[in-house]
Amino acid sequence: MATTTTTPTTTTTERPTAWQQTACILCSINCGIEVRLDGTRFARVRGDKAHPTSQGYTCEKALRLDHYQNSRDRLTSPLRRRADGTYEEVDWDTAITEIAARFAKIRDTYGGEKIFYYGGGGQGTHLGGGFGGATRGVLGSRYSSNALAQEKTGEFWVDGQLFGRPRCHTTGDFEHTEVAVFVGKNPWQSHGFPRARTTLKEIARDPERALVVIDPRRTESADLADYHLQVRPGTDAFALAAALAVLAEEDLLDHAWLDEHARRLDELLALLGGVDITDYCDRAGVDEELVRTVARRIARAASVSIFEDLGIQQAPHSTLNSWLEKLIYLLTGNFGIEGGMNIHTRMASLGGGGVGGTNRVTPVGGHRIITGLIPAAVIPDEILTDHPDRFRAMLIESSNPVHSLPDSQRMRDALDALELVVVIDVAFTETARHADYVLPASSQFEKWEATFFTLEFPENAFHLRKPLLPPLEGTRPEPEIHRRLVRALGGYTDDDLLPLHEAALRGRAAYAEAFLAFLGDRPDLARVVPLVLVETLGPTLVEELGPGSETVAAVWGLCQTAFLSYPSSIRRAGYEDAEALFEAVTTTHSGIVFSVDPYDETIARMETPDKLVNLVVDELVDEFQALASERPPSPAGDDAYPFVLSAGERRSSTANTIYRDPSWMKNDTEGSLRMHPKDAASVGVDDGGTVRLTTRRGSVVAVVEVSDTLLPGHVSLPNGRGLDYPDESGERERKGAPPNELTSTDDRDWLAGTPWHKHVRARIEAVA
Ligand code: SF4
Structure with missing residues (x-):
C-alpha cells in the first residue's frame, strides 16, 4: 500500500530555541505550557506560570508532546485510494478539484443534506474545525456529529430542561x-x-x-x-x-x-x-x-x-x-x-450547528438531535440502510470514529458503504484507511490554534496560541484546506469580497462597519463567514502577527460576537470593546481572562x-419511577457474559489518541485488563497472565493486572489502545486492545443515544 508515513525532518540547531508559549492538547483543560525546540523536536516542555488558569501546572502527559509533533505517522501528501484499496499520492490541486467535483455531484444528485460531517476539532483543534462549517454551508450539509455526542449531549439536554437552553452549561x-x-x-x-x-x-x-x-x-x-x-x-x-x-x-x-x-x-x-x-x-x-x-x-x-x-x-x-x-x-x-455551580460564558459554541429548530431528528431513524449533534452511536444506522434519506458521503475532520465510536466493525462497514469519504487529519488513522481521499493537516503546533473549552466561572479564560513551527512540508492548516474546497465549489468569488478588501485597508474600525453592512447585503454568504474574514481581514493581520495569521481574522469575528453576548462580563475583565478584547487575545501568548462575573449572573443567565x-424533567419521570421495579439493575451480566467491562478507563498511561506512538508510555504499553483477585482466581489466571475477553460484538486478547481497586465482576480496559503505528521499517504494529472492537451501538441511552462504554457485558477465559 503506497501510503505515506514519515518522520518529520529535524533541523539540528546548536542550542534549543527560547521558551515559547502554547498549550497541552491532551485533555479539555489545555494547560498552558512552554516549549523549547531543538529543530522540530520538543527539547523541553514545562508549565507556563503566566497561563491564567493552569498557572504553571501540568500533569506528566504534557511533557511527552514530541511524540505527537514528530510522530512517524504524519502524512505529507494528499492520498487518493486506488481501485484495489491501496493509496497513491496526488498533488493538492488534483485532490481539491476531484473532491469538490465528487461532493458537488452527490449534492446535485441526492441533496446536500446527504453529506454528513463528523469531527471538527479534537481536544485542541477547535479553531481549524470552525472552518468546516463553510464547506458544509456551500454543500448544503445539514447533519453533523462529534465526540460530544457520545459523552455530553445527555447532560446538555438536561441543562436545557432545567435552565431553559442546553447552552446554560454549568461548571463547578x-x-x-x-x-x-x-x-x-x-x-x-x-x-x-x-x-x-x-x-x-x-x-x-x-x-x-x-x-x-x-x-x-x-x-x-x-x-x-x-x-x-x-x-x-x-x-x-x-x-x-x-x-x-x-x-x-x-x-x-x-x-x-x-x-x-x-x-x-x-x-x-x-x-x-x-x-x-x-x-x-x-x-x-x-x-x-x-x-x-x-x-x-x-x-x-x-x-x-x-x-x-x-x-x-x-x-x-x-x-x-x-x-x-x-x-x-x-x-x-x-x-x-x-464555590457552587454556575453558568459560564463562552467564546464559541461547541455544538454542531446546521440548520433547523431545536426539535430536529435524524433523517432515517428519527433519533433526537441535541445541540445540533446526531447521537454518535446511530451514525452507522443512518448509512447502512436502503432508506432514501440515508447519508451518501462523509467529511471527517480531526477525528477517528472507527477507533473512538462504538462497534468499530460497524463503523468500518458504514464508511465502506458510502459513495465518498474524505478525511482531514495529521495521521493515517484507522478511519483514514477507509477514505477515498486523505488530506494531510498541519499539526496543532504548526498553525494558530485555540479551543472553545472556555468553561470557567467567575473568571473565564481564552488562549489563542501562535504556531511554534511552520507547517510540515506537504501539509496545510484546516482553514486553508476549507478555503480551497469552498473556492473550488464556487462558494464565493474575488468580486464578492472586493468591498471588504477595500475596507480592511482602512483599518479594523472601518472594516467592522463594512462587515456589518456586507452581512446585511449578502445573507447568502453568511454560511462562509469565517472564510470571508480570513480572505479579507486576514492579509492585514500578517504584518502584525506573522505568516499564517490570516486565520486569526476568524478570532476577530469571535471577539465581536462574544462582546455582543457578554458586554458586562468582558468589560469587568478590563476590555471596553471587542477591539480591545481582540488586541489582548492576539498579543498575550499565555492566554487571557476574557470575562468576569458576579455570582448572581448565573440566575440572570438562565x-x-x-x-x-x-x-x-417530565420526559425522565417514567424512567425514574421504573427504577422501583428494575431488578436486577439494568444489564448486570448473565451466564454467557458474567462480567461488566468498563471499556476505556483513564489511567496514567492513557491520553487521547493523538498520541499514536505507543513509546510515549512509560509502562503498561499493552493496556492491561484489570480484574479483582477473586475473578482472576475464578478464571484461573495470575497477574501478568493472558486472557481472551469476549463480548457480543468481538473478542480481544489481553494481559491481566490483578487489582482490588475493582469490585468482583467488574473489569476494565484502558482507553486509547489498539492503534496501528509504523515501526522503524514502516511495518504497522498494534499495541493493546482497541476497546470499540468490543462495544455495541445497541447499548445506548434511550433518550440521548450515549453509548454504554462503561458497561459492556463480557466473558473471560484464560489462554495459554
Ligand atoms: S493532559 Fe495534563 S497537562 Fe495536558 S491539558 Fe490535561 S491536565 Fe493539562
Whole structure:
C-alpha cells in the first residue's frame, strides 16, 4: 500500500530555541505550557506560570508532546485510494478539484443534506474545525456529529430542561468549594478542571472541606476521598436517587433558595417520596448509613460543587443520572453561589450547528438531535440502510470514529458503504484507511490554534496560541484546506469580497462597519463567514502577527460576537470593546481572562421564561419511577457474559489518541485488563497472565493486572489502545486492545443515544 508515513525532518540547531508559549492538547483543560525546540523536536516542555488558569501546572502527559509533533505517522501528501484499496499520492490541486467535483455531484444528485460531517476539532483543534462549517454551508450539509455526542449531549439536554437552553452549561468551582463531589469521574487522571491534582490534594488535606467520590472503582481520587460510595457498576441512578430521597426525608433542603429560584418542588418531593432508600442503597451495593452521612455533609456545607463524567454518562440511565446529579446541588441551594455551580460564558459554541429548530431528528431513524449533534452511536444506522434519506458521503475532520465510536466493525462497514469519504487529519488513522481521499493537516503546533473549552466561572479564560513551527512540508492548516474546497465549489468569488478588501485597508474600525453592512447585503454568504474574514481581514493581520495569521481574522469575528453576548462580563475583565478584547487575545501568548462575573449572573443567565429552575424533567419521570421495579439493575451480566467491562478507563498511561506512538508510555504499553483477585482466581489466571475477553460484538486478547481497586465482576480496559503505528521499517504494529472492537451501538441511552462504554457485558477465559 503506497501510503505515506514519515518522520518529520529535524533541523539540528546548536542550542534549543527560547521558551515559547502554547498549550497541552491532551485533555479539555489545555494547560498552558512552554516549549523549547531543538529543530522540530520538543527539547523541553514545562508549565507556563503566566497561563491564567493552569498557572504553571501540568500533569506528566504534557511533557511527552514530541511524540505527537514528530510522530512517524504524519502524512505529507494528499492520498487518493486506488481501485484495489491501496493509496497513491496526488498533488493538492488534483485532490481539491476531484473532491469538490465528487461532493458537488452527490449534492446535485441526492441533496446536500446527504453529506454528513463528523469531527471538527479534537481536544485542541477547535479553531481549524470552525472552518468546516463553510464547506458544509456551500454543500448544503445539514447533519453533523462529534465526540460530544457520545459523552455530553445527555447532560446538555438536561441543562436545557432545567435552565431553559442546553447552552446554560454549568461548571463547578472546585478550588473554592467546601464539598467536592465526583460522580463517575476520576479527576486525578481525567482532570476536567484546572490544576486538578493540586486542588484534590488541598481538599483532602483540609479538615473543614470534604471530598466525595461515587464510582465503582477505587480510583486515585477515591483514595483521597473522605467518602467513597463504591456503587455496583451501572447502579449510579439508585445511589443518586437514594441520596436525594434522604435530603427530602430528613428535610435537608435549602427552602429559602428553592422558594426564590425553583418551581415544581412539590411534584419532585412526591417522586422522591416513592424511593425506598434502604432498598435502593441495597441495589447500588452501598451502605445506607454512608449515603445518609454524605447527604447530610452536602446539606450542611456552605458550598458544594459536583462533576459528573463519563462513568455515569456512558452507563445505564445516563441522561437520568444527569438529572439526578443536578438535583443534588439544586435542592441544597448550591447554584449561583461562590464555590457552587454556575453558568459560564463562552467564546464559541461547541455544538454542531446546521440548520433547523431545536426539535430536529435524524433523517432515517428519527433519533433526537441535541445541540445540533446526531447521537454518535446511530451514525452507522443512518448509512447502512436502503432508506432514501440515508447519508451518501462523509467529511471527517480531526477525528477517528472507527477507533473512538462504538462497534468499530460497524463503523468500518458504514464508511465502506458510502459513495465518498474524505478525511482531514495529521495521521493515517484507522478511519483514514477507509477514505477515498486523505488530506494531510498541519499539526496543532504548526498553525494558530485555540479551543472553545472556555468553561470557567467567575473568571473565564481564552488562549489563542501562535504556531511554534511552520507547517510540515506537504501539509496545510484546516482553514486553508476549507478555503480551497469552498473556492473550488464556487462558494464565493474575488468580486464578492472586493468591498471588504477595500475596507480592511482602512483599518479594523472601518472594516467592522463594512462587515456589518456586507452581512446585511449578502445573507447568502453568511454560511462562509469565517472564510470571508480570513480572505479579507486576514492579509492585514500578517504584518502584525506573522505568516499564517490570516486565520486569526476568524478570532476577530469571535471577539465581536462574544462582546455582543457578554458586554458586562468582558468589560469587568478590563476590555471596553471587542477591539480591545481582540488586541489582548492576539498579543498575550499565555492566554487571557476574557470575562468576569458576579455570582448572581448565573440566575440572570438562565433562559427559562420565569428565570426559575424547572426541577421536574417530565420526559425522565417514567424512567425514574421504573427504577422501583428494575431488578436486577439494568444489564448486570448473565451466564454467557458474567462480567461488566468498563471499556476505556483513564489511567496514567492513557491520553487521547493523538498520541499514536505507543513509546510515549512509560509502562503498561499493552493496556492491561484489570480484574479483582477473586475473578482472576475464578478464571484461573495470575497477574501478568493472558486472557481472551469476549463480548457480543468481538473478542480481544489481553494481559491481566490483578487489582482490588475493582469490585468482583467488574473489569476494565484502558482507553486509547489498539492503534496501528509504523515501526522503524514502516511495518504497522498494534499495541493493546482497541476497546470499540468490543462495544455495541445497541447499548445506548434511550433518550440521548450515549453509548454504554462503561458497561459492556463480557466473558473471560484464560489462554495459554
Ligand atoms: S493532559 Fe490535561 S491536565 Fe495534563 S497537562 Fe495536558 S491539558 Fe493539562
